[in-house]
Amino acid sequence: MEVNPIKILKQLELVELFKGIPLKFIRLVGYADQNMDYKRAKAPIDRDFTQESYMNPSREALGEWIEQGGWLGMIVPDNHILIDIDDKQIGDYMYQQLMKDKASFHAIQTPNGYQFIFKDNRKVTRQTVKTLTEIGIEVDYRLENKGYFVVPTKGTENRRWLYCCNDPLDDMPFMFNPIKDKPKERDMIPIPIIEGSRNQTLFEHACRLLYYGKKADELKQILMYMNKHLLNMPLKAAEIENIFNSALKYHKRDSQEGILQPFEINGDEHTPKPLPITKVKAFPLEIFPTSVKGLFTVASKAISCPIDYIAVPFLSIVGTIIGNTHVAEIKAGYKKKAILWTCSIGSSGYAKSPAKDVALKPLQKIQEQLHEEYEQAIEEYELNSEEGKTSKPVVKRAFTSDATLEAVIELNKDNPRGILFESDELAGWLNGMNQYKGGKGNDRQRWLKLWNGTAVTSDRKSEKLYLPNPLINVTGTAQPDVIKSILNNYISDGLIERILFCYPNSFPPYWSEQEIPPQLEEIYEETLFKLYQIKLTEEPIVVLFIGGAREIYEKWHNETVEESEDAKFTELLKGHWAKLRGYCISFALIIHLLRLADGEKESEKITEMDIQGAIRLANYFKSHFLKLVSFANSDIETQRVMNVLGKIKQEGGTITTRTVYSNGWCGIRSAEDAKQLFELIESYGWGNITVQKNSHGKDSVLITLTDDVLSQIS
Structure with a gap:
């Protein structure tokens, strides 16, 4: 692959980058007619571009518009998709990873981040903004014949073609596939993932992916990619396997998978799982x-x-x-x-x-x-x-x-x-x-x-x-x-x-x-x-x-x-x-x-x-x-439970699902997640679930820790 820089005065030769696909261009407000508002500058003047009858302005008309301070927009071509990352650090990081993988794509650097153009893999069904991807970053999608992007030209203010590929473009990589619209801040992954937070971050994201319907083989592929590309120091393969298995076990929640079974030692299903050591001697x-x-x-x-x-x-x-x-x-x-x-x-x-x-x-x-x-x-x-x-x-x-x-x-x-x-x-x-x-x-x-x-x-x-x-x-x-x-x-x-x-x-x-x-x-x-x-x-x-x-x-x-x-x-x-x-x-x-x-x-x-x-x-x-x-020696699943046990003890040894998810303990976001956690604690033999009517007459799920567990945790 070679970088093919696009000259400012040859914008209409972009057709070379899309292998003869008919391209549509529109005029954007830009900084013409004394406009100084950046947001308005990106607005289209030619608003009928989504219609089949739309005709490109002439080359001369577009050239004159650019000379007047206007901007040029290009409609996302057939069978293509544009990913917009409005974060400079994350955008640059993803650009570097794509370059390391020798991917075939086009890239534009914008004032706020990066835009990547790929062949459409048909995983994105609608044009959205602020969507969480499979690797936990937030992106916007612009689809063929619906979305457009600002073409870097004269006066487009810190916007340039960063990379242009002469080879046929790759399909949009799986890591850009969407999983959730309008994510909360806690759903997004800080990139790169630094030491000290790697295991827990990957585990919580793996649980999130399963929650949104990802299958086991897809989950493993995502975890392996994140470990290789998004961690400042990758984990060993055995640790990734541990994270993968722990997430699967934690999120077995439907009838096909079955309810979590009691932990067994020597065939005795009533023997509690050994509690990891938390109590230590005070410094003398x-x-x-x-x-x-x-x-x-x-x-x-x-x-x-x-x-x-x-x-x-x-x-x-x-x-x-x-x-x-x-x-x-x-x-x-x-x-x-x-x-x-x-x-x-x-x-x-x-x-x-x-x-x-x-x-x-x-x-x-x-x-x-x-x-x-x-x-x-x-x-x-x-x-x-x-x-x-x-x-x-x-x-x-x-x-x-x-x-x-x-x-x-x-x-x-x-x-x-x-x-x-x-x-x-x-x-x-x-x-x-x-x-x-x-x-x-x-x-x-x-x-x-x-x-x-x-x-x-x-x-x-x-x-x-x-x-x-x-x-x-x-x-x-x-x-x-x-x-x-x-x-x-x-x-x-x-x-x-x-x-x-x-x-x-x-x-x-x-x-x-x-x-x-x-x-x-x-x-x-x-x-x-x-x-x-x-x-x-x-x-x-x-x-x-x-x-x-x-x-x-x-x-x-x-x-x-x-x-x-x-x-x-x-x-x-x-x-x-x-x-x-x-x-x-x-x-x-x-x-x-x-x-x-x-x-x-x-x-x-x-x-x-x-x-x-x-x-x-x-x-x-x-x-x-x-x-x-x-x-x-404890797996991530057990560590997650241990993080909650101390909080339950502070609450007197009994707690409701509402208390857990309303406080966001250990990243738990819903009553269903909290109930699954309680089931896990009970399956370990560390507590007992009960259901009581609350003040509104609705069922309230509680977990009560055993006396033995309360005596062992700090």
């Missing part, structure tokens, strides 16, 4: 000294976020400040550094990043101090450089957002105390390993070694770097669906098992009048600066456990091993439990040094109180990892 803030928990308590109220979103990244931050100055040794030869990789999980907009920034402030000030020290050192170097007795100083960093492994290793070499890698989208770090090397690098393996604190080498700019004693901590945030996708494509190399995830039961960040008193920040920073003032020595200070603390850890260690030997434990859970046994020692080191810096203890050894706090913290992370894995 009391294990920290007053200087820390005082700020975190107030800050969580000020930000309107779970305290976890502050306290969990804090572990990586304080571990970085401690750095290579100390190690904990619980028995001869078994030492653990303060290396902690953490990740806070929650929906977008739920204040994860602002919460992390509260904990990060001391490290930001340390970074500023390091920069000041560098500027002073570079001044002295420039004064004495002629003598050649000093090496050029390098700027040290305390933290970075550069996920390139070579960059992080080089920063750690320059600052051997330790480096923090922090990111607001930690999934990018996980998914991006080896990416710029075409997937042929060994970044994952070297990150694993870095977590162990063992020596690594790195080639950077023809220089081989050797890092004998690395300390690189990691913290960041992620959205649930993104981590679910990563877990569903689990690579059993131990990387995921090394991450401490928190997945609290978050709440909307409503406005709070609470402010963070500066004195609380000062007290918090003072404690962390005391840790930073501990000088880095050639060998780290070894912190030992007193006898009672060792015995407490030994008991918990063995209990954790026994838990992981349960037949239900997957390799992923076993791996994480194993890493937590080591993390517990690092937790004890951090708690010990914080309490020491805050003046809450005098002993230079890890005490029973320190290890008890560390065990509470390890058990906290166990519960959150279990919730995360449970979420990752």
